[in-house]
Amino acid sequence: MDTSLFHDLGLLDCVIFKRIEPTKYEVLYNAQDWLFELLPETKSQKSFRFAQNSLYLEDFLIDAEALWISKQPGSVDSGIWSETLPxxxxxxxxASAMVCNQQEYLVIHKLKDKFTQKQQTLQIAxxxxxxxxxxxxxxxxxxxxxxELLSQSERTKAFQQPIINALEQTDLGVAILDSNLQLVKGNPALQTLFNxxxxxxxxxxxxxxxxxxxxxxxxxxxxxxxxxxWTGELCWLNPPEQGKWLKVAIxxxxxxxxALQYWMFSVSDVTQIKFLLKRNEKLTHxxxxxxxxxxxxxxxxxxxxIKKNRPFYLxxxxIKNFKRINEVHGHLIGDQLIKDLAKRLQSVTRVDDYIARIGGTEFAIIMETDYFRKQFASTDQGQCKTFVQELIRASELPFYLESGSQCEIGLNVGASAFPTDSNDxxxxxxxxxxxxxAAKKQVKSSLEFxxxxxxxxxxxxxxxxDALQKAVTNKQFELFLQPIIDISSSKIVKAETLIRWRLSDGSIIxxxxxxxxxxQTxxxxxxxxxVIAEACRFLNELKKTHxxxxxxxxxSPRQVADRQLLDFIKTTLTQQDISPELLELELTEGVLIDNYDKVHYLLTELRTLGISVSIDDFxxxxxxxxxxxxxxxxxxxIDRSFTMSIQDNEQDQGGNSAIILAVIAMAKSLKLGVIAEGVETDSQKExxxxxQCHIAQGYLFSRPLPFNEFCKLLNTKN
Amino acid sequence: MIQKKICILGASGVGKTSLIKQYVEGIFSEKYLTSIGVKIDKKIVDLSSEKVQLMIWDIEGIDRYCGFQAKYLRGASAFIIVTDRTRSQSLIEGNEIFNMAKEVADIPGILALNKKDLPTTWHWSDSELADIKHPFAKSFDTSAKSGEGVEEMFSYIAKILTE
Structure with a gap:
């Protein structure tokens, strides 16, 4: 068949070069005028060398050369680029570089329809x-x-005017509702949404x-x-007129x-965006x-x-803690992770299952169970559990990021069953x-039915x-103190503050x-x-009695993330006239790892103030x-679990004594103090x-005590 | 005459192509037309001491449809991260792109806070902005529409690359 037909059909709008030797090429196919304008060096010569007329192409030749030298059959693409001709x-x-039948080729395609199509889709997207x-x-x-403005309850009145101003100026429709969902304030943009x-x-x-x-x-x-x-889109139908799509954030x-003060609804009209989406069917669905x-x-x-009436799980x-992943790695990587996760989840689903992305970090799967039974048997939950375990396993394999680091993802999975739970x-x-x-409350990936x-x-x-909320408002807490003892002298060297929640009936939680x-809340x-304020008040009382x-x-992790924490500590110490050296803060290892940058800043500032820091549950x-x-x-x-495993007979201690000894040795070499928690027996003390671990706390010395009792004990011991 | 390759990077819709069009051709269009792939423009900068030809690589916006491609930075002498003053997300993404670029190329990165002609709607405090600008060799407030800061930015790059 005549190649001119292919050319006329736009199927052969390309040029083909054969690589004769490094940097030297021969034109094999060219039915295009643009080539001579783009690369004049190819004109009227059997072989040619590139003469810096297309910088992009010549840059691509570095990648091409790597393929050609390898002699491995295959191809590499340049990606799209644009050139303005004279x-x-x-x-x-x-362009594509290829190795075929042990020959090396370079093909340059002129894109027309493919480019226009791609640009149109990407333009809309x-x-x-x-x-x-x-x-x-x-x-x-x-x-x-x-x-920021509304959460400061005592100051709300003072901020009324700024709030009103802010609301009136924004283009978003805003409604502020009280805790019973009654409107407190709506802004002008809200009223004009439907104008x-x-x-x-x-x-x-x-x-x-x-x-x-x-x-x-x-x-x-x-x-x-x-x-x-909550964030999502609502559809308001108004037949026979065009309806509206609203993006709403609650x-x-x-x-x-x-305590919940208000609900804020922000609303914007996204009908135009939906209209754009409809221009492309793929983007609609x-x-x-x-x-x-x-x-x-x-x-x-x-x-x-549901219409098919076959049992399935929904x-x-x-994705667990995805907000944090975005904060740590950035949104681009966050997007890439969602993309990769979708592929992994898809690879686990079977032909009859149906998977979709139904929200920013949310996916849904319709998991078919056995076709031939209309009723669920007890093993069906087992089928679902096995399937979800596969999903979790696939998601928990590390994701390797371009930066060289890696990231892990956990899943919260909730399941409802058709038709046993509902047929709606x-x-x-x-x-x-x-x-x-409910699954979100678990620390690790989990499934809840x-x-x-x-x-x-x-x-x-x-x-x-609710009860806890009231306890905060009504200050139903008490602070107990557990002495920390120098076991060589039996003196109390410091005390750990421990909170208790006392209910109105006197019982303690x-x-x-x-x-x-x-x-969580x-x-x-x-x-x-x-707790900090109460501890400082105790310190002040102790100071008075010398x-x-x-x-x-x-x-806790959440407190560490609280930006006001440091200022609060400073202010409280000043108010109670306490020396910072008398306050120590305890953090768990998890807090250090999860918030390294914040923790580093916080601890450095605390050290500057003179406040000491210990690592709890080490x-x-x-x-x-x-x-x-x-x-x-x-x-x-040292965590109590290690201390408690020290038995009367040292022979029985297994690896735990080795761990304690290693921690003591490590602490010494790092010049850190070491405190053993949970000491309950004399043999543990011995x-x-x-x-050489002289500082300890535990029931052997004293249980946590109310402040007055602690003061008495302190008086006796020291 | 020495030649220097400069890569223009940034999220989509921040005005990378418009900045180059303003610099090279002195033209601005209000219509947003998304770029696909790469386009290279050249412009000679006449410094008092010598002339430099800038090869400006206009690279498709980095977003969920087009990832960061380290290979485009090969042989580059500097890169510009363009951000849109009316979209704070573009500055966050610009910062991420800066980090990715710095991992593969130890060359100066310049920050262009573009669309100066429009009212700024991002909500960074001065100290936050200063933190963001800190790792960049320099930052410029630019407007592809009025041309403000554009010539100045490219001249600065030409100058530091010849010093």
């Missing part, structure tokens, strides 16, 4: 990206501003948004009952005690980042699956969402959260039961501040010795004494 024509080109970015940024900025529709709304805009949210998202109840933030605003079906498309598929998957799409999603919310028990546990947790909840920040002794206070977390060297740390505390 005639001002703009060319879009792409990027316009969307920019609009989305802008809107998200507006929402986030507003939330940050409002958080262009020329329709008198039957409901105020804030009510309409709540209605739409309730009807369109099964997450509605969970978001409000758990005071969670944000709880809490005061300094973490598929997520642009991962190429997986999007939420809308997933919803259709879920309805279809899995709702959320909306309910299935709602139940899976509740289950994933929807069940009545889970709902009850979730309600109990909400009750406990131990910290293990409420601190994890306080940490952020209540740990006001609780932690109370019994000055150091007190240590535990810091040996139970991930210990990097280099951190111990780099950070200004004063003491390490062991520590024999091995």
């Amino acid at each position: 005639s001002r024509e703009l060319l879009q080109l792409e 990027r316009e969307l990206l920019l609009s989305n970015d802008k809107i998200t940024e507006q929402h986030e900025h507003l939330h940050a501003q409002m958080d 262009d529709t020329h329709i008198a709304l039957k409901l105020p805009v804030d009510r309409l948004i709540l209605e739409l949210f309730k009807k369109q998202y099964p997450e509605y109840d969970r978001v409000f009952s758990t005071r969670s933030a 944000h709880p605003i809490k005061n300094a005690d973490q 598929f997520d642009v980042l991962t190429d997986l079906p999007n939420r809308q498309y997933f919803w259709q598929q879920l309805e279809n699956k 899995l709702y998957i959320d 799409a909306e309910e299935l999603m709602k139940y899976a969402d509740l289950a994933v919310f 929807y069940s009545k028990k889970l709902v009850d546990a979730s309600l109990k947790r909400i009750e406990m959260e 131990a910290p293990d039961e409420f601190i994890p909840l306080a940490e 952020g209540l740990i920040v006001p609780i932690g501040k109370w 019994q000055e002794i150091k007190l240590s206070v535990n810091l 040996g139970t977390g991930y210990s990097s010795l280099s951190y111990l060297q780099k950070l200004p740390i004063d003491h390490i505390k 062991f520590l004494l024999r091995n």
Whole structure:
């Protein structure tokens, strides 16, 4: 067949060179005028060398040469580039270097339709990206501003005017609702959201948004009952006229005690963005980042699956702590991780399963169970568990980043079952969402099945959260002190402060039961501040009675992340007129690793002030010795689990005594103090004494005591 | 005449192509047209001591559709990270791109805070901005529309590359 036909059809709009020797080429095929304009050196010569007429192409020859020298069959592509010819024509080109039949070739394609198509798609996609970015940024900025202004409850009145000004100036529709979802304030932009529709709304805009949210998202109840933030898109239909798409962010605003003060809704009209999306079918149904079906498309598929009436599990998957990954590695890497994770999840799913990306960090999978049984058997949960374990295993393999570092991802998975839990799409999603919310409470990747028990546990947790909230407001806490002893002299050298929650009936709740909840809900920040303030008050009391002794206070990860912590400590010390040398802060190893930069800054500042720092529960977390060297740390505390394993007969101690000895030796060489926790028997005490660990705490010496009793003990001992 | 390769990097939509068009051709268009791949423009800078030909590599915006390609920095003498003053996300991404570029090329990085003609809508405090600017050899407030800061930025680069 005549090649001119291929040429006319645009199939052969390329030139082909054969590499004769390094830097020397021969033109094998050229039916194009543009070649001589682009590379005049190819004209009227059998062989030629490149003469710096296309910088991009010549740069690509470095990669090409690597392939040619290897002689391995294959090809490398240059990527697209543009060249302006002397005639001002703009060319879009792409080159490929190849090895074929032990010959080396260079092909340059002139792109026409492919380029136009790619540009059109990317043009829409990027316009969307920019609009989305802008809107998200507006929402986030507003939330940050409002958080700062509204969370300061005592000062709210003083800030009324700035809040009103901020609301009136923003382009976003903003509604501030009280904790019972009654409108407190709406801004002008909220009122004008529907102006262009020329329709008198039957409901105020804030009510309409709540209605739409309730009807369109099964997450509605969970978001409000758990005071969670939420972002998504709502569709307002207005037949026969065109409807509206609204991007809505719902944000709880809490005061300094973490009590819910207001709900803030920020709303923007994204109808135009949706209109752009519709211009490209792929963008309408598929997520642009991962190429997986999007939420809308997933919803259709879920309805279809239900119609088929075959049992399946609906899995709702959320990436664990993704916000932190974005903060540490940046958004570009965050996006890449989501892309890679989507591929891994896809590789685990089977042909009959259906996977989609239904939110920023959320995926959903419809997992088919056995086709031939309509009812679930007990083994079905086993099938689902096995499948989710595979998903988790795939996600937890390290992701290697371009920077050379690596990153690991965990998953929260919630599952609801069709038809046993429900045969309604909306309910299935709602139940899976509740289950994933429960899975989020686990430290490690986990799967939770929807069940009545889970709902009850979730309600109990909400009750406990409310009670804890009230405890913060009503200051229902007490601070106990556990002496830390120099076992060679039996004197009290310092004391660790330990919080207790006293209920109105007089019963006491131990910290293990409420601190994890306080940490999750952020209540740990006001609780932690109370502890520091109370410890400083004790120090002041001790000072008055000339019994000055150091007190240590535990810091949680969330407190370390609190930007006001350092100022708070300084102010409290000044108010109570306490020397910083009398305060010690205890951090766990996990805190050091997770927040290295923040911790480094914080500890350096604390050291400058004169406050000492100890590492709590040493040996139970991930210990990097280099951190111990780099950070200004004063003491390490050997975890009670090691101390308690010291038996009467030293022969039985196994590896634990070796660990204790190693910790003592290491602490000595790093010039750190070492404290043994959880000493309960004389033999443990003797062991520590024999091995040069002189400072210890535990029930053998004293249990944690109320302040008055501690003072009496201090008086007797010292 | 010495030649120097300069790479223009940044998130999409920050105005990389517009900056180059303003510098090389003195033209500005309001319409946003996304770039695909790479386009190389040349311009001679006449310094008092000598002439330098800048080979300016306009590289497709780095975003979820197009990743960072270290190979484009091969042989470059400097790079410019362009950001959009009306989108704070572009500065965060610019900072990430800066770090990736520095990992593969030990060459000066210049920060262009573009779209100066538009009201700034990002919310960085002065000290935050100073922190962000710190690792860059220099930063310039530019406007591809009015041309403000553009000539000055490229002349600065030509100058430091010949010193």
